[in-house]
Amino acid sequence: KKAHTIDVVVDRLVIPAAPDAAFKTRLTDSVELALKTGKGILEVERLGASCPDGRTVSGQSTTYSELNACPDCGISFDELKARSFSFNSPFGACPTCAGLGQLYYFDEDLVVPDKSLPLEEAIHPWRRMGQMNILYHRELLAQIAKQYKVRLSTPYEKLPAKFRHGLMHGFKDDLVLPWRRVDRPFEGVLASLQRRLDEAEDDESKAKFEAYQSFRTCPDCGGSRLRPESRAATVAGKSIVEVMAMPVTEALEFFKAMGQPAGSAPMVASDSNPQTLKPFPSGFIR
Known part of the structure; x- marks a missing residue:
């Protein structure tokens, strides 16, 4: 099955040099009929012709809509109001960064501040936050090093780039751990820290993890802090982001x-x- 578009010609108009009341009435009636027939959408096709002032206009087609939706991609949005342009409101704030304009992330340079240290000592948070945490991650790192055939004594900066990337961002292969019944891939140091931060219940625990975070400009709103619909609205060809700049x-x-x-x-x-x-x-x- 294929989607089909059926166009209905509602009227044909020749724009006079000085439009009178009768022309304006006919134009208004035609627009209303087209919107009713097209369920809120109409298309104006300007044919190539010579204008009364001597200019030659090439043929072009323009789509107009009463709906809060794009006729091409189908994306829809609520009616724009003043709150739509405020990043302090959930109706206007970028959903990715919650209106902050930036995102916090675990920074590898903070997680491994001294890359000259051997692998077994390089991951800073794995050597902090309590004795049980230290012992668990010591064994975990030993199993990772064993499976991927690297030495714990090798300086972090001299480890293969592929291994360093997998260690930070996760491996695709299942990690075999003697104390675990079901093998599954290692999620990566950074994802592990993010998960533990999300699970932290008190501010003191959260602060320990947040010490390894940096922030960067939100990739979706570009730091404007507004949602896409708000950034797309323009007045006299300018968006609120452009005007504020x-x-x-x-x-x-x-x-x-x-x-x-x-x-x-x-x-x-x-x-x-x-x-x-x-x-x-x-x-x-x-």
Whole structure:
């Protein structure tokens, strides 16, 4: 079975040089009928023609929609409101970083701060956090080294790169442990630390693991802290992320150029009150 699209031609219009009331009424009626027939979606096809002002316009098709969904990929979203543009609200915050703009992760350079140490001493958290923890990970590391044929006395920095990567990020092969009935792959030091952090019940225990973390810019929102739908919305061709990155003077000019919608509250500070916005020398408000 294949999906089919059936287009219905609702009207054909020739745009006059000076559209009158009758033309506007016909255009409005045609748009309403097209939206009703297309269940909220209409397509305007502009045919290649010469305009009254002498310009030649090439043929093109534009899709319009009343739905909060992309007609091409089908992604839908809730109606945009003021809270959609606030990273302090769950309706606007990036779901990946929860509106923080950055993600914490276990940093290999903090987990293995001195790579000149032998393997048996190199993994810092495995040599801390209590005697039972030390003994368990000593035996675990010995079994890993035995299975992958590396020496515990070899400096960490001189171990094969593939082994170091597997040790940190996990091996694909099952790890055989004498005290375990079912063999399964070793998850990796970093994943093990993350799991134990997630299982920690008190702040003191969490702090011990968080000491091995660093942070980086969220890969999904790029540090903007907003969800994709909020970043995709534009006004006069600019998203809120682009506007927030503008110097104050440039942002003021941007809003002034948009004009003031009738009946709306003022958007831009009056020139008669220059103290309303006082930017830093760099041109940005911090």
